[in-house]
Amino acid sequence: MLDALDPIILARAQFAFTVSFHFIFPSFSIGLASYLMVLEGLWLRTGAGVYANLYRYWLKIFAVAFAMGVVSGIVMSYQFGTNWSVFSDKAGPVIGPLMAYEVLTAFFLEAGFLGVMLFGINKVGRGLHFVATCAVALGTFISAFWILSANSWMQTPVGYEIGTNGQFLPGPSWLAIIFSPSFPYRLAHTVIAAYLTTALVVGAVGAWHLLKDRTNPGARKMFSMAMWMAALVAPVQILAGDLHGLNTLEHQPAKVMAMEGHYQSHPHGAPLILLGIPNSAARRVDHAIEIPKASSLILKHDPDAPLAGLDTVPEDRQPPVGIIFWSFRIMVGIGLAMLALGLFSLVARARRRLYDWPLLHRFARLMGPSGFVAVIAGWVTTEVGRQPYTVYGLLRTAESVSPLAAPAVGVSLLAFVIVYFSVFAAGVWYILQLMAKPPQAHESADLLGPIRTAGITPAPAVEGGRP
């Protein structure tokens, strides 16, 4: 049966599946590591026990999420070779060093200090433990820096030469490669997304416990902190997304055409299609609800500016429209909902009802997982949008694949699906169980479960002990 399938489609499905699953964990742990850093820093500065308790509460969740991020990440470092060996051979001299820098400057930093962060609470002083937390947080950010640099180069390749053997070779300037044209925008948009995603999770957990007990000091503190993030960062993210979109229009116009559903060119101002059903066969969007000229206004800052459509792009260079059209709308829709939540929280704060407005808490709880959906939808938009290329405009996806037989890729895809769904479902279940417990006034620092024997000190007293 598997022989009948196209090995390229299977290899793409496998990469999409493994990277999407993986992406969920770092987009949480990048933000959560920084949140933990803030909590420990505030605790060291103010001495307020609530911060130490929250630190311990979220550290247990972080440990589970981080472990899943690590193991799903190792898979990614081998996917390039197992399934995309021709791409690896050709682009290795350019993107390989970026990934090597990621390992050298980020992965070791995270992993090296994680042990101290998780288990070293009673082994090193407060200051050193805070250093370990900061190192892990910094490592997650540096990791995002390098991997998005590699990804951005694939989207907007510059600074390369083509070797006689067909390889992409680095040109004289590595800075040009690292800071390719789409990189600053992609980095800002993605990292802010990670912070927002985490803020929404923290806010949802806080809201969940406020709905049960609005006096819980830990729940109040985390909810308040998360709502500040939503209120302040959601607008910044919408701005960053807009700038990223304009950058994409400049470098990958076909992707924007697919996002907008513009099959046809609009010489006198293009409409903004809010919703509709893309019909690629007829090359139009059916049942479109649109705002005349608004797309030109957003993308060109002029309602009458002409905007080219996919009719100007040769058919074999077009990305698939349907999936990008929808994933983009899902992302934008969730972004607007985040903005609404942030504004709602500001109103509640102004009326001094932040902790006793159940509607706000229910809204925040509902929005808890929305960051993950938005992150995956955004990723789908940008990755499917650069099809049919791996290195945009230069190396086709179909020419990047390993000399693969469909059964081998099909069976391994099946194995990944089964293992990921069972293992990571269990992990998410454990995380939800941890979240279901309200933060305690004397939150335990015990990451190893209830195995303490007599004589071992339990969590030190909050005010004087270590976080």
Add this chain to the structure above:
Amino acid sequence: MIDLTVIWACIIAFAVAAYVVMDGFDLGIGILFPFFRVGSERDRAMNSIAPVWDGNETWLVLGGGGLLAAFPLAYAIILPALYAPLIAMLLGLIFRGVAFEFRWRDPAHRRLWDGAFCAGSLIATFAQGVTLGALLQGIAVNGRGYAGGWWDWLTPFSVLTGASLVGGYALLGAGWLIWKTTGALQADARRFARPLVLGLLAAIAAVSAYTPFLEGKYYQRWFGYPGVLAAAQMPLLVALTGFLLWRAIGGRRDGLPFLLTLILFGLSMVGLAISIWPDVIPGRVTIWAAAAPERSQLFMLVGAAIMVPVILAYTSWAYWVFRGKVDEAGYH
């Protein structure tokens, strides 16, 4: 003139060696896990590696990522050639990696996650051994790609190397536990170590005897002059180390069995290097043919020259923080 390609071959070899040394013992503890008594023995064995396993595994990412960056052609040929064992290794590493956290979060299913920890460690180790064997026995190459089939890697030799590595990592794990624990767990580790020493020595002998006949080049290396002069010393050194190790297991210096097992691994790696140098895919592709251009090598060398010492420094610090014997509830 300094040859950057040789430097990078040494760096990758160092990463692989560091990986084998560091993840070897924690995978080995996974392999031995079912033989430990449920309860405090298993908890202590797990706790002895919980703070360091993640850093240990990062060397595998450096090995893979470094190979892509420094020898992209080798990466592009080896990974498809070893598709099945590598995927199996990755899946195995997933199970054992999450077990570190999950077994504490879910006491009702702790047995299940202990099983996942053991099975994952066993599969990952066996797959790594198979990978080594498959590389040694040769990979079909055509142009810039892998030209063989999906089951080429599976031979009696690769099964032998797979089984050998399982025994070797288990011995490293036992040595680590002798070093880091006390009481019944330490006594058990000593008990497991003895048959593992015999098994590992037999495995080294079998692989060493088999290897020269896999490929004419290896035979030349080992039995031609002047290679034979060095080759003749290797069995002696292995036998001597094995003898010292056997005695050390019952001895009073708890760190010694681990150290001597590392020396056995070191000797095996030197033997491997003698066989395959200067190829990256033995008998097919040399390090120079597979190397990335000088600009890539130089750019990365700057990073490696600065970062590898820094990494080694803070990794050592992390090990230092968790020095000494591990008790019931982890490190204190």
